[in-house]
Amino acid sequence: xxxLYTSDESSADQVYQRLRRLLIEGHYPPGSRLVEERLxxxxxxxxxxxxxxxxxxxxxxxxxxFPNRGAVARSFTIDDLLEMYDLRALLEGHAAFLAAQRIxxxxxxxxxxxxxxxxxxxxxxxxxxxxEVHFLVEQNAVFHQTIAEAAGNQRLIAMxxxxxxxxxxxxxxxxxxKEERQISNFFHRSILNALTLGxxxxxxxxxxxxxxxxxxxxxxxxRAESAAVASGEENEL
Amino acid sequence: xxxLYTSDESSADQVYQRLRRLLIEGHYPPGSRLVEERLxxxxxxxxxxxxxxxxxxxxxxxxxxFPNRGAVARSFTIDDLLEMYDLRALLEGHAAFLAAQRIxxxxxxxxxxxxxxxxxxxxxxxxxxxxEVHFLVEQNAVFHQTIAEAAGNQRLIAMxxxxxxxxxxxxxxxxxxKEERQISNFFHRSILNALTLGxxxxxxxxxxxxxxxxxxxxxxxxRAESAAVASGEENEL
DNA sequence: CTCTGGTATATTGTATACAATCTTTCCAAG
DNA sequence: CTTGGAAAGATTGTATACAATATACCAGAG
Numbered sequence: 001x002x003x004l005y006t007s008d009e010s011s012a013d014q015v016y017q018r019l020r021r022l023l024i025e026g027h028y029p030p031g032s033r034l035v036e037e038r039l040x041x042x043x044x045x046x047x048x049x050x051x052x053x054x055x056x057x058x059x060x061x062x063x064x065x066f067p068n069r070g071a072v073a074r075s076f077t078i079d080d081l082l083e084m085y086d087l088r089a090l091l092e093g094h095a096a097f098l099a100a101q102r103i104x105x106x107x108x109x110x111x112x113x114x115x116x117x118x119x120x121x122x123x124x125x126x127x128x129x130x131x132e133v134h135f136l137v138e139q140n141a142v143f144h145q146t147i148a149e150a151a152g153n154q155r156l157i158a159m160x161x162x163x164x165x166x167x168x169x170x171x172x173x174x175x176x177x178k179e180e181r182q183i184s185n186f187f188h189r190s191i192l193n194a195l196t197l198g199x200x201x202x203x204x205x206x207x208x209x210x211x212x213x214x215x216x217x218x219x220x221x222x223r224a225e226s227a228a229v230a231s232g233e234e235n236e237l
Numbered sequence: 238x239x240x241l242y243t244s245d246e247s248s249a250d251q252v253y254q255r256l257r258r259l260l261i262e263g264h265y266p267p268g269s270r271l272v273e274e275r276l277x278x279x280x281x282x283x284x285x286x287x288x289x290x291x292x293x294x295x296x297x298x299x300x301x302x303f304p305n306r307g308a309v310a311r312s313f314t315i316d317d318l319l320e321m322y323d324l325r326a327l328l329e330g331h332a333a334f335l336a337a338q339r340i341x342x343x344x345x346x347x348x349x350x351x352x353x354x355x356x357x358x359x360x361x362x363x364x365x366x367x368x369e370v371h372f373l374v375e376q377n378a379v380f381h382q383t384i385a386e387a388a389g390n391q392r393l394i395a396m397x398x399x400x401x402x403x404x405x406x407x408x409x410x411x412x413x414x415k416e417e418r419q420i421s422n423f424f425h426r427s428i429l430n431a432l433t434l435g436x437x438x439x440x441x442x443x444x445x446x447x448x449x450x451x452x453x454x455x456x457x458x459x460r461a462e463s464a465a466v467a468s469g470e471e472n473e474l
Numbered sequence: 475c476t477c478t479g480g481t482a483t484a485t486t487g488t489a490t491a492c493a494a495t496c497t498t499t500c501c502a503a504g
Numbered sequence: 505c506t507t508g509g510a511a512a513g514a515t516t517g518t519a520t521a522c523a524a525t526a527t528a529c530c531a532g533a534g
Contacts, residue, residue, distance in 0.1 A: 012517065013304070035485070046519045048285075051487090052292050059296035061395070067250070068486060068525050083390045094327050153320045158298070159396060249487065272515070283489045288517090305495050305516060 015043055016053040023062050023073055024165060030075035034063060060162055076166070078219070085215035088163055089208045091156060092144065096191060096207040099150035100200035107150045108196060114142040115188040122181060136181075143188060147195075147207075180217050187213065252280055253290040260299050260310055261402060267312035271300060297399050313403070315456070321400055322452035326445045328397055329381065333428060333444040336387035337437035344387045345433060351379040352425040359418060373418075380425060384432075384444075417454050424450065 019039065022028055034054065036047045043050065054071045057063045063071045099107075117139045126132035144164075148157045187210035194203035256276065259265055271291065273284045280287065291308045294300045300308045313321075354376045363369035381401075385394045424447035431440035 037485075047486090048518050048520090052289060055289050055292050056296050059293050061392070069527090070486065080391075083392050086390060087392055087396070090327065090331050153323060154317075155298075155320050155324055155400070159324070163392070274515075284516090285488055285490090306497095307516065 012045075012049040012052065015045055015049045016056050018043060019050075019053045019057060020060075020062065020165070023057065028073045030073050032073050034071040034073060036070070060165060062165060078222070081166075081215070081218070084163055084166065085211060088160075089211040091160055091163065092147070092211055093204040093208040095148050095151040095153075095156055095160065096195070096203040097200040098152065098156075099147045100195050100198050100203045102152055103147075103150040103195050107146050108192070111143050111146050111188075111192055111195075114139045114146070115185065115192060118143075118181070118188065119185050122178065122185075147191075150195075183213065184210070249282075249286040249289065252282055252286045253293050255280060256287075256290045256294060257297075257299065257402070260294065265310045267310050269310050271308040271310060273307070297402060299402060315459070318403075318452070318455070321403065322448060325397075325400055326448045328393060328400065329384070329448060330441040330445040332385050332388040332390075332393055332397065333432070333440040334437040335390065335393075336384045337432050337435050337440045339389055340384075340387040340432050344383050345429070348380050348383050348425075348429055348432075351376045351383075352422065352429060355380075355418070355425065356422050359415065359422075384428075387432075420450065421447070 028034060036050050036054070039050045039054075040047045054063060054065060058065045058071065061074060063074055065071045118136065121132070121135060121139075126135070144160075148160050151157075187206060190206040191203055191210065194200075194206055265271060273287050273291070276287045276291075277284045291300060291302060295302045295308065298311060300311055302308045355373065358369070358372060358376075363372070381397075385397050388394075424443060427443040428440055428447065431437075431443055
């Protein structure tokens, strides 16, 4: 996948990549302060590149910067999540529509492989649950990113990368139960089918449903959890 | 309009705002190198805040940063423009759809006023053509931003701000001929009408047409111009 | 006991210095 | 005349120092 708007290709861009990773994977949990000097020593560099990475992460929405008061790992309210899923459905649906007319056999094969891997994994057992989630997220990313790539709109790719950059902590909910994974797999097959036939409308419709289904699973498990934590609960994820 | 992802609210954020303005208004034309020290002295600050502004502008797509080789004001190919208009139609169409269900009388009044101002301006003469373009761009922005605001999705607003941040030099083409302005005004009325009636589907359809029409006008005048410049022409805008 | 004000501390914001890297120039060899 | 390559110059990348600002803590008045 070509990278258009990445400001760098190497070196101090790594600081940004590492920070991003740390944020997405849940170190520095949502709401926690990101003191520059601490990040700097954590990452083994000075404050200067850290600052740039923070500015960039803020532009992407991963952190919030308050003037003279520093950066905070972004926390998400339920409304935020709803907004993001709404846009994801719009953008990925559009990507699927566009992809139907331009996707190459090679790209279809890649998606096919990812879909198959996700199906097979239902019968595998992983050493650690962590490994399993990692694998699932990975294969799922291949599936979705290939569609974005096939859509052939660089800006669209950039926007999707932004909106999907939500702390994984939330996305792992998807993969909790077997039944939901089966349904997700079914959607993957429907989408693949529509793309193979070049049916853009159907590809878009299935993609939208797929994403809304994911949203509902997430919100449901979220609600269940916050109910378990009992009352006095914030609306924050 | 609430600002969600602006990393600052003041001070050195001004450097960014000023840089952004310079870029959009065509100083530092597309393709020109943005040497940090020069920008710093132009803006009366040191390289440090300039660098941050550049990183941010790069995240927004206004400049490209090449590692160890500095920043360049982004130039746009025709394909880039097509991609952007495609996304604009998607996002603004969606915004119009959402707005139809939530727009307030106050917001409708604001749009109404902007539409009327654009219509009246057809019979006015301005001191300088520059003033006219500025006025038209302004009123048009009010119209479109109010819809985004009424849609009530912060991320959507942020994305639209990004995608509309194209050097004005291109957008001024819109306003060249009287006939085209009349048609634009007609679209504004149609959209307003649909929003007033709460008809989201129609609002979306009209918005999409409105944007595609603008795209076509731009591309046409662009083609005319590059033909005039004669052969040996780049595909760059 | 609470509130106000002021000082100390922590942290951010900016400038500057220096190191790393790229670009240009110029000269010599082919 | 072209090509290779080394040195000089320009510019970016990073670290550090200091100034500006916010926060925490404590004392004293009410």
